[in-house]
Amino acid sequence: MLRKLLLIEEGRIAAAAQAVSDRGVPLEAVFGAVIDAVLAAERRLGRRLVRDLCAAQFRPDFAQIQDVGDHPLGVMLVGAIAERSPEVDPVDLAMTFLTGMFGLLATDDASTAHRRRSLDLLVRLTSTETSGR
Numbered sequence: 313m314l315r316k317l318l319l320i321e322e323g324r325i326a327a328a329a330q331a332v333s334d335r336g337v338p339l340e341a342v343f344g345a346v347i348d349a350v351l352a353a354e355r356r357l358g359r360r361l362v363r364d365l366c367a368a369q370f371r372p373d374f375a376q377i378q379d380v381g382d383h384p385l386g387v388m389l390v391g392a393i394a395e396r397s398p399e400v401d402p403v404d405l406a407m408t409f410l411t412g413m414f415g416l417l418a419t420d421d422a423s424t425a426h427r428r429r430s431l432d433l434l435v436r437l438t439s440t441e442t443s444g445r
Contacts, residue, residue: 318368321357329389339396340439342389344435347428351431366417
């Protein structure tokens with residue numbers, strides 16, 4: 313049941329971020345749209361459930377699909393990265409961003425404002441990978 317919920321929410325998050333990506337915005341804005349959509353899911357579903365779903369991504373028995381391309385959000389990010397930053401490996405960058413995001417959401421029990429600052433920092437750091445450092 314949790315896997316099904318995860319895929320449904322990933323699809324929603326990917327669709328929201330894809331709508332932003334389709335406007336031709338920089339990659340940093342696409343990463344930001346993912347964060348916005350995840351935080352919207354958190355408000356809709358509850359912080360604890362989203363934290364548990366994110367934490368489950370690090371459990372091999374739960375996250376049976378290990379390839380980023382097998383997840384709706386991963387597919388969307390790989391495409392956006394490849395389109396905007398051909399000089400980087402899109403799978404590696406998508407995996408780095410998603411691992412950081414899932415890790416922050418799964419472990420940070422601070423206020424929403426503090427967590428948002430941490431997630432925004434992740435967006436900026438991941439985006440610098442594509443801007444020639």
